[in-house]
Amino acid sequence: MRFDVITLFPELFAPFLVCGVTRRAYEAGLVEVRLWNPRDFASGNYRRVDDRPFGGGPGMVLMAEPLTLCLESVWAERAVSGAAAVPTVLFSPVGQVLNHADVERWSASSGAVLICGRYEGLDQRFIDTFVDHQISLGDFVLSGGEIAAMALLDAVARLQPGVLNDEGSHQMDSFNLALDGLLDCPHYTRPEAWRDQLVPQALMSGNHAHIERWRREQRLALSQRQRPELIQQARLAGHLSASDEAFLADLIENPERDA
Numbered sequence: 001m002r003f004d005v006i007t008l009f010p011e012l013f014a015p016f017l018v019c020g021v022t023r024r025a026y027e028a029g030l031v032e033v034r035l036w037n038p039r040d041f042a043s044g045n046y047r048r049v050d051d052r053p054f055g056g057g058p059g060m061v062l063m064a065e066p067l068t069l070c071l072e073s074v075w076a077e078r079a080v081s082g083a084a085a086v087p088t089v090l091f092s093p094v095g096q097v098l099n100h101a102d103v104e105r106w107s108a109s110s111g112a113v114l115i116c117g118r119y120e121g122l123d124q125r126f127i128d129t130f131v132d133h134q135i136s137l138g139d140f141v142l143s144g145g146e147i148a149a150m151a152l153l154d155a156v157a158r159l160q161p162g163v164l165n166d167e168g169s170h171q172m173d174s175f176n177l178a179l180d181g182l183l184d185c186p187h188y189t190r191p192e193a194w195r196d197q198l199v200p201q202a203l204m205s206g207n208h209a210h211i212e213r214w215r216r217e218q219r220l221a222l223s224q225r226q227r228p229e230l231i232q233q234a235r236l237a238g239h240l241s242a243s244d245e246a247f248l249a250d251l252i253e254n255p256e257r258d259a
Ligand code: ADE
Pocket: 091, 092, 093, 117, 135, 136, 137, 138, 139, 140, 141, 142, 143, 144, 145, 148
């Protein structure tokens, strides 16, 4: 899979591509990343890529032409190297908030052209003409789409086979359907006693069924407390057993129980 990233700050991506899971996926050729700067496609001595908004108001708007020339070069280069035609994604606070199901879809795709917005945004005519999807990282505003693009690349990279040390580990992630879309349970490691705090007894029991039940209840309690909509989704999908429901009913009666 190949991602072409259009950004005014390609240098932000360099450290990201030489560390951790993204590096592993990148070096193994599982996730190819190419960086493009629209400034290289701007004309004039100043290679200007932005201008003031029509109608007035604060900030600057990225102009359609340098972005278009950059995008057309990406397409031409992809065609020459035999890369698949892919959708164009813009990172923006007005996009749809990225979730686990989206990441799974992108991780099984041929890639995308990722456009990182900056300043007040992009000329809407460019968006209307070329952008297939707008993705947001959440209900807050970043100073640009670069961090959002890196978030997507990281999440996609770690789902590629062979990238994580333990193949099955992403199945145990929060939001994974293998765990019914719930939040992940807490984890503990050595030492068994740390500054007066002990590891929960259930994890030391050696009884596999007992440990699994404890983990399930922790996932249910954490999801109920932090993200009750995940419990509702699991319920509607028929993922909650009678004992899950009994645990949740008891939790609502006795909210201190999982503390
Ligand atoms: N650019 C600015 N804010 C953003 C957000 N919340 N998500 C994605 N891209 C952005």
